Amino acid sequence: DTAVSQTPKYLVTQMGNDKSIKCEQNLGHDTMYWYKQDSKKFLKIMFSYNNKELIINETVPNRFSPKSPDKAHLNLHINSLELGDSAVYFCASSGDFAIQYFGAGTRLSVL
Amino acid sequence: AQSVTQPDIHITVSEGASLELRCNYSYGATPYLFWYVQSPGQGLQLLLKYFSGDTLVQGIKGFEAEFKRSQSSFNLRKPSVHWSDAAEYFCAVAPRGGGYNKLIFGAGTRLAVHP
Numbered sequence: 001d002t003a004v005s006q007t008p009k010y011l012v013t014q015m016g017n018d019k020s021i022k023c024e025q026n027l028g029h030d031t032m033y034w035y036k037q038d039s040k041k042f043l044k045i046m047f048s049y050n051n052k053e054l055i056i057n058e059t060v061p062n063r064f065s066p067k068s069p070d071k072a073h074l075n076l077h078i079n080s081l082e083l084g085d086s087a088v089y090f091c092a093s094s095g096d097f098a099i100q101y102f103g104a105g106t107r108l109s110v111l
Numbered sequence: 112a113q114s115v116t117q118p119d120i121h122i123t124v125s126e127g128a129s130l131e132l133r134c135n136y137s138y139g140a141t142p143y144l145f146w147y148v149q150s151p152g153q154g155l156q157l158l159l160k161y162f163s164g165d166t167l168v169q170g171i172k173g174f175e176a177e178f179k180r181s182q183s184s185f186n187l188r189k190p191s192v193h194w195s196d197a198a199e200y201f202c203a204v205a206p207r208g209g210g211y212n213k214l215i216f217g218a219g220t221r222l223a224v225h226p
Binding site: 035 | 145147149153155157160201213214218219221
């Protein structure tokens with residue numbers, strides 16, 4: 001039973017399209033995150049939600065909009081996709097301590 | 112500014128050899144410290160963490176790491192590497208306190224293991 005699951009695993013799309021990535025955790029954690037891993041494997045946080053409230057919002061284009069319908073889900077919607085959005089996007093969650101548990105990632109390719 | 116430096120981009124070792132991956136951080140106060148491993152095409156798995164106490168911490172898969180405050184370092188070690196250890200290794204820090212905070216990652220070290 002996967003603790004943090006993301007769908008889809010792969011996403012190939014054209015420039016200008018809108019796409020969503022979904023994330024669900026069954027760990028009972030209050031906090032969820034989105035990270036972006038670029039082509040050089042560098043990982044950087046994008047957003048974090050705690051109990052459905054946005055608490056971290058790094059300098060991310062407003063084409064990216066996270067949505068948390070409940071504390072077990074955190075989705076990422078991306079409008080008007082650009083070539084530079086191609087990356088691997090990781091969802092993570094954490095509980096009372098600072099340990100974050102990661103999903104397997106979504107590889108987004110924008111053509 | 113807060114940062115994590117992993118000086119070695121790529122390391123190659125022979126199977127059975129010992130391993131040390133370096134990590135230095137720049138932070139206002141001693142942060143929480145982590146090592147994660149990413150196998151090809153996979154997510155990140157926590158190897159070990161340091162919050163407080165004994166500065167030598169044990170993790171999964173036979174890994175250990177030593178926190179040295181004077182050097183702002185948290186180096187990862189393994190006495191005998193297995194071929195399955197080939198992966199990308201990330202050092203990360205997070206500020207103390209609170210259950211939620213952002214991880215700041217190093218650039219990663221890619222480990223290759225020769226038979």
